[in-house]
Amino acid sequence: MSVPSCQLFDQTKEECGVMQSPLVDFSYVGIDAILEQMRRKAMKQGFELNIMVVGQSGLGKSTLMNTLFKSKVSRKSVLATSQEKIPKTIEIKSISHDIEEKGVRMKLTVIDTPGFGDQINNENCWQPIMKFINDQYEAYLQEEININRKKRIPDSRVHCCIYFIPPTGHCLRPLDVEFMKRLSKVVNIVPVIAKADTLTLEERDFFKKKIREELRSNGIDVYPQKEFDEDAEDRMINEKIREMIPFAVVGSDQEYQVNGRRLLGRKTKWGTIEVENIAHCEFAYLRDLLIRTHMQNIKDITSSIHYEMYRVRRLNESNTAVTQANGIPEHHLSAHEM
Amino acid sequence: SSASLLFLSRASLPTQRHQVHRKSVKKGFEFTLMVVGESGLGKSTLINSLFLTDLYPERVIPGAAEKIERTVQIEASTVEIEERGVKLRLTVVDTPGYGDAINSQDCFSTIISYIDDQFERYLHDESGLNRRHIVDNRVHCCFYFISPLGHGLKPLDVQFMKAIHNKVNVVPVIAKADTLTLRERERLKRRILDEIDEHGIKIYHLPDAESDEDEDFKEQTRILKASIPFAVVGSNQQIEAKGKKVRGRLYPWGVVEVENPEHNDFLKLRTMLITHMQDLQEVTQDLHYENFRSDRLKRGGRLSSHGYVLPLSPAYVPVCFQLLPLTDSRAQAVHLDG
DSSP: OOOOHHHHTHHHHHHHTOOOOSSOOTTOOOTTHHHHHHHHHHHHHOEEEEEEEEOOTTSOHHHHHHHHTTSOOSHHHHSSOOOOOOOSSOOOEEEEEEEEETTEEEEEEEEEOTTTTTSSBOTTTTHHHHHHHHHHHHHHHHHHTOSSOOSSOOOOOOOEEEEEEOOOSSOOOHHHHHHHHHHTTTSOEEEEETTGGGSOHHHHHHHHHHHHHHHHHTTOOOSSOGGGOOSHHHHHHHHHHHTTOSEEOOOOOOEEEETTEEEEEEEETTEEEETTOTTTOSHHHHHIIIIIISHHHHHHHIIIIIHHHHHHHHHHHHHHHHHHHHTOOGGGGGGGOO | OOOOSSOOOOSSOOHHHHHHHHHHHHHOEEEEEEEEOOTTSSHHHHHHHHHTSOSOTTOOOOOHHHHHHOOOOOEEEEEEEEETTEEEEEEEEEOTTTTTSSBOTTTTHHHHHHHHHHHHHHHHHHTSSOOTTOOOOOOOEEEEEEOSSSSSOOHHHHHHHHHHTTTSOEEEEEOSGGGSOHHHHHHHHHHHHHHHHHTTOOOOOOOOOOTTSOHHHHHHHHHHHHTOSEEOOOOOOEEEETTEEEEEEEETTEEEETTOTTTOSHHHHHHHHHHTHHHHHHHIIIIIIHHHHHHHHHHOOOOOTTSOOOOSSGGGHHHHHHHOOOOSSSOOOOOOOO
């Protein structure tokens, strides 16, 4: 005799706090309860997010990170040194924070790249950054292929690279194009227009259109990439985003009183710019994208696409090396290719 | 009616200066202003705002792809401006391409050559027989545009200003100043002045008001000197603000008025330029040109096939001119024992 499903899962339902209907529902299995289990597990485990910020000195990268996470997460906020001297070469500096909100814990790592684009000669300035990203993939790969590997491999892979475009109002610079062309192949790039309070709405729209045109004509795929849309629903949501990027942002860690409310903003003689007001700037859209709606997707694309591509390349390389050493001609490998 | 371009602000003019002034009015002024700064700093808008004219009617801004190939160009546009009987023949020398390339090493050798060429030409004309109609195309002033986004001067800024400060009057200008709050502006100005000091950069110094000037003028000079470097905003659009039409920029959070001294230093820059146009020319003649000339003559060599060959040491010049009338169009070599 089959037991009515609600009886079998009674206990679970209570634990989850799921409302039990007074009437027995014979068609309800309770699979949706897994969502709650996942949620509890995620809350217990917490999760990691690694964001890299790239752009010339003075584009408000640190302030934006602080504004995004409403806490002093940037390297500059943590370190005592307030002297912002431009380093002679590009440095990669990571700083991690544990953030908690409503019981959910996140290990946020912000990776800064001081010195990028600041030199007189910026040739190949993307190389150290590319290397860093690949090094993280390598570290993960090494863990993964270990015989005795950790239950949870620490994830230091760069999930998202926010690229700061200076608000010239004209078009992308050669450096912007070169950087994004190369890096978009290995990491999710989210371009933003920095310090957008210098552009009127008209200038902003013109600039964005120009940027999108140049990204297209240079074959640069920024996040969310068209080819990774999973289904029609995804595509619809992402198309809307693709028509809006790059987001024109303004950051601030100062609060001001505006119409009786305390808001994050920038106060000038001609008005106060409210950071979270979408009539003023697109910070809220960026925050929603990165944190509220697409955070998991960003991580998924990193692990299932960028990382996998790296892995395939690496393993093929070592296969080639091994087979060359063993004298086996390459074409014999085709059956084993991953 | 828009503000007057050439306001002769001194109510009472001492006699001698009045006579010089009258002569200048008859002859008109010639002035060459060079404008240097990376793309997108609002240089063209500012120049148009300063002189209430459109110097760039058919301007096309190149995209990133075109910028990669380009080197720094020199583009000179001349306009004749007349106001209240005073004629000004203004030449604006633009330097598109400056700072655009990924590698900006030596990006300004074209600019230096241009400045030197004008000196060379003047030297040649000055040494010629017919000196009545010497055209003065020497660069009298160089506005150097500094980005408001950084934390001070960039390496390229320092390198460039040091390369030209002995050849031209350098006036540093903080561009697009409406991206800064008042505090940020003051901090940036101080930072820039400190760095100018630190690197031994010689910028143009406004002469102190003379003792016989009126108090207003003295106060004006004091205020100008205290505001350097000027933080400016340019615009050619008329916006409705507080019931009247002003030249400004319309943002969702307010209107930046170009001619409002509380909003930016545009009026100060214009006042400085107009009031000190004569001084800028004099310093160019007495300091920069003379430096060039003495260097040039020390190095020696023929000037051209139509002029005198000047001796190696300036001390011999008077003697040289006395002794050598030109009997034919070929230059005669002069050998003077040192």
